[in-house]
Amino acid sequence: MTTRVEPILVLTRDGAHAGERTIAIETAVAIEVNGIGYAVLMATPAALADLATGFLLTERLIDALADILDLDSFETPAGWIVRATVAERCAGRIHDRVRHRTSDTACGLCGVSGLEQVVRPVARRAPAPHTSATAVFLALDAIRAHQPLTAATGALHAAALCDTAGAIVAAREDVGRHNALDKLIGACAPGRLADGFVLITSRISFEMVDKALVAGAPLLVGISAPTALAVDHARAQGLSLVALARNDSVLVLNDPHHAFAARL
Structure with missing residues (x-):
């Protein structure tokens, strides 16, 4: 399964209505090479053999497809595991790279070696947001003025405290x-994110929800779509979640404190 349908609340500047939205499945995929837990990727659970093969090639763990002697994948309650066996002449690269992986990636999970490390405890549930749909629309109107590098290059993401x-x-x-x-x-003092909400100019993945929870944010707003795992994580921890935020409408995926339900 790569998608599922979720009920949503569609907020516009003039009102609201209930609806539904198809969202993508995101899951943890652990890649083991020659018996060593090398990385955990957050991915769509399809074409996992292709994913692992491409990953091994781009990580320079192998030089050619012939270096893969065996490749097997199976599902567990925590996610998927892909086990690869590579040629003995490539084995030394795995040990060398494992020692350095925790500092060479920006995704936050590729240096994790086991599925059990992906979903880590959250110290506290998200607080209730004290904001309104009007405030979300105002922040969307204002965000471009706070993206000078994006305006110059068109190549960056932004995260804002509102x-x-x-x-x-x-x-x-x-x-x-x-x-x-x-x-x-890092720029905001501890607890400061609890005084408003976080707006991100990207899709909402599991990691983005997790970071917002660790920072104590009550509401996460993203201009792109969420993954199913992100929605599940937000619901489990009480984080209010708004996605596909545009200047004319936004979709409410999780509203545990009924901050937006009154607009119906």
């Missing part, structure tokens, strides 16, 4: 969406 009225308090940009959010979290 106050309860929708004014942008702080914003950070980076070519990586995870990096942009990490920069914002």
Whole structure:
């Protein structure tokens, strides 16, 4: 299964209505090479053999398809495991790279070696947001003014802290969406993100929800779609979640504190 249908609340500047949306499945895929847990990727659970093969090639763990002696994948309750056996002449590269992987990636999970490490405990549930749909639309109207590097290059993501009225308090940009959010979290004093909401100019993946939860944000708003795992994580921890946020409408995927339900 690569998609599922979720009920949503569609907010516009004039009102709201209920609907549904097809969202993509995101799951943890652990790649083991010659018995060593090498990486965990967050991915769509389809064509996993192709994913693993491409990953091994681009990681320079193998030089050609012939270097893969065996490739097998299976599902577990925590996600998928793909086990690859590569030629003995390539084995030394695996040990060398494993020692360095925790510092060479921006995604936050590719350096994790086992599925059990993906979903880590969250210290506290997300607080209730004290904002409105109007504030979300105001923040969307204002975000471009806080993206100078994006305006110059068209190649960056942004993450912004917005106050309860929708004014942008702080914003950070980076070519990586995870990096942009990490920069914002690092720039804001502990607990400051609880005073408003976070707006990101990217899709909402599991990692983005997890970072927002760790930072104590009550509401995460993204201009692109969420994955199913992101929605599940937000629901499990009480994080209000708004996706596909545009200047004329937004989709509410999780509203545990009924901050937006009153618009119906």
